[in-house]
Amino acid sequence: xxxxxxxxxxxxxxFKSGMTWNQYLAFINSEENFQRPTPGGDPRGxxxxxxxxxxxxxxxxxEEGREALQSLPRLKMxxxxxxxxxxxxxxxxxxxxxxxxxxxxxxxxxRDENNDIMSEFLKDGLHESIPTAVMYTLDHxxxxxxxxxxxxxxxxxxxxxxxxxxxxxxxxxxxRARIRQGYRDLQSSDEWAxxxxxxxxxxxxxxxxxx
Numbered sequence: 001x002x003x004x005x006x007x008x009x010x011x012x013x014x015f016k017s018g019m020t021w022n023q024y025l026a027f028i029n030s031e032e033n034f035q036r037p038t039p040g041g042d043p044r045g046x047x048x049x050x051x052x053x054x055x056x057x058x059x060x061x062x063e064e065g066r067e068a069l070q071s072l073p074r075l076k077m078x079x080x081x082x083x084x085x086x087x088x089x090x091x092x093x094x095x096x097x098x099x100x101x102x103x104x105x106x107x108x109x110x111r112d113e114n115n116d117i118m119s120e121f122l123k124d125g126l127h128e129s130i131p132t133a134v135m136y137t138l139d140h141x142x143x144x145x146x147x148x149x150x151x152x153x154x155x156x157x158x159x160x161x162x163x164x165x166x167x168x169x170x171x172x173x174x175x176r177a178r179i180r181q182g183y184r185d186l187q188s189s190d191e192w193a194x195x196x197x198x199x200x201x202x203x204x205x206x207x208x209x210x211x
Contacts, residue, residue: 009116012140015078018107021096027110028052028083036112038084051089059094061101065200069102072207074138077104080111080118081131087149091131094196098203104135123147135207144210150198 019027027033029049038044061069077099081088092108099106111118111130123129135143148154166175 008120008142010078010120010134010136014117015076015107015136015140018078018109021100021106021108024092024108025049025052033083036110038082042084044084048083048089051086052083052093055090056093059196061097061200062197065197065204066101068204069098069200072102072204073211075102075104075143075207075211076136076138076140077106078117078134078136079106079108079131080114080121081108082111085130087129088131090195091149091199094199095131095133095203098200121145121147133203135203135210137211144206146199146203146206150195150202152198153195 028044029046034044034046036044077095079092079095081092083089096106096108098104109117111128111132115128118128118132121132121134129148132145132147134145137143166172167178170178
């Protein structure tokens with residue numbers, strides 16, 4: 001875990017160079033973003049924008065969560081993401097709402113153009129998992145960071161690994177179609193929705209434990 005701000009590539013000036021939430025929403029709907037490659041080589045297009053909009057409209061912070069966030073000290077939040085990632089188009093709107101509710105300044109960076117930042121916050125020291133949210137004090141001292149999804153979601157995803165085993169008599173294409181449908185079903189489920197609330201809880205606990 002990163003512990004010393006002075007050794008980080010994220011200086012106060014670098015932090016300020018990131019996008020605001022509104023700038024990020026404009027960016028993901030821009031030709032500049034559409035031309036950027038994805039890991040699978042698929043086009044981005046505006047389908048990812050629609051996913052962000054759908055997730056933004058599907059959830060509100062509970063009154064309990066709102067009170068907890070507003071009791072926290074004023075901080076800054078840096079977020080790394082890529083709009084093709086399901087954890088990002090579900091989780092980044094939550095992080096933006098957390099920042100807005102807590103009164104924090106938020107700056108968002110495209111992971112693939114900011115690998116030097118990503119390298120400081122690898123999941124398990126290995127994986128470029130996103131979204132990654134990093135909290136700093138107003139004096140730019142590191143507070144802590146949160147990666148990808150809440151613990152309850154990691155447990156659920158581990159249980160979903162059975163999706164990736166081919167069933168008897170199933171072709172490769174059939175298996176891939178089943179996996180895609182499984183993810184679509186997950187994204188419209190109560191389970192998926194509950195991860196937003198757990199993200200709030202984990203961010204609150206992280207900040208309370210480190211400030």
